[in-house]
Amino acid sequence: MKTIVICSGGLDSVSLAHMVAAEHQLTRLVSFDYGQRHRKELDFAARCAGRLGVPHDIIDLRGIGAALTGSALTDDVDVPDGHYAEESMRITVVPNRNAIMLAVAFGVAAANSDDAVATAVHGGDHFIYPDCRPAFTQAFEAMQKAALDGYADVSLYTPFVNRTKADIVTAGARHSTPFADTWSCYKGGAVHCGRCGTCVERREAFDLAGITDPTTYADPDFWAHAIATKEGV
Template sequence: MKTLVICSGGLDSVSLAHKVAAEHELVGLLSFDYGQRHKKELDFAAACAKRLKVPHRIIDIGAIGRALSGSALTDNVDVPDGHYAEETMRITVVPNRNAIMLAIAFGVAAAENADAVAVAVHGGDHFIYPDCRPGFIDAFQTMQQHALDGYADIKLLAPYVNISKADIVTDGAKHGTPFAETWSCYKGGERHCGRCGTCVERREAFHLAGIEDPTVYEDHDYWLEAVRKGPGPQGG
């Protein structure tokens, strides 16, 4: 199955790219510049494409991103520290981001005669990101069947949607994902900060998976405090 992977350069999407390369026919990686405060992760997506020997395309939707204001990922708003399962992390929501990216990806896939689009949403995202939940994935597939009826039949692959990030680490290791060549931190510094929600989740995931974390964090142990304060890991 010829599959196009949406790849941000983060741990989840790079692991997905390696999984798809092993299990299907990976035809390319698609990344989006939506005006995020730093674009460092896009370099990791480009490196992943080079490693897997597939084309990499970055689509500029910055004008759209500027209209989706109010998120800590796009505006000059402080990225909160702590666990993803805390209410404060809602400031990292970019409204309708996945719906917009997926709609574009399906158009690209149809134009290029691909059979599927793969996205790395996972169970840990369900709490604060409505466009990462199983109901959204199912509804989006139905919508695209109508949108492309008679033109293309493209499947939406979301193999991580009901599993935890720790499970993704396990699966990524199985498929040889070079975790050190992925970027998660929302603050975009020289090293992972170790304190923002995505750093805490990343650090916790390696711990729960029992796999050595090669990431260098500015604050290596903050995740322990964040997990104690938060309601615990989310997802399956």
């Protein structure tokens, strides 16, 4: 199955790219610059493409991102600390982000005669991000089937949509993903902050998977406090 992967440069999408390269026919990586403050993640996506020997398209969506105001990822709003399962993390939602990116990726796939678009949405995203939930991915694929009817037949591949981030770490390790060469932190500093939702989730995933986390965190111990707070301990 000729498959393109939407790759941010994060742990999830880079692990997915390595898995697709091993199990299917990876044809290219597609990344998006939507004005995110952690734009450095795109450098990690580029390195992934180079490592896997496929083309890498970076699509400029900065104009669209600027119009999607109110998110801590694109505006001058502080990225909150804590676990994703906290209400405060809703400030990291970029409205319709995945729907916009997927629509573009499906066009790229159709233009290049690819069979599928793969994205690394997973179960841990469901609480905060509506465009990561199974109801969305199923409806989106049906919409794209109608949009491309008679021109191309492109499927949406979401192997992690009902799985955890720990499952992604396990799958990534199985396919020799270089986790140290991925970027998750929403704050975009010199090293992972260790405090934002995506850093906490990343650190927790390695712990649950029983796999050593090679990431350098500015605050390597905060995650345990965040987990305890989430669980009411």
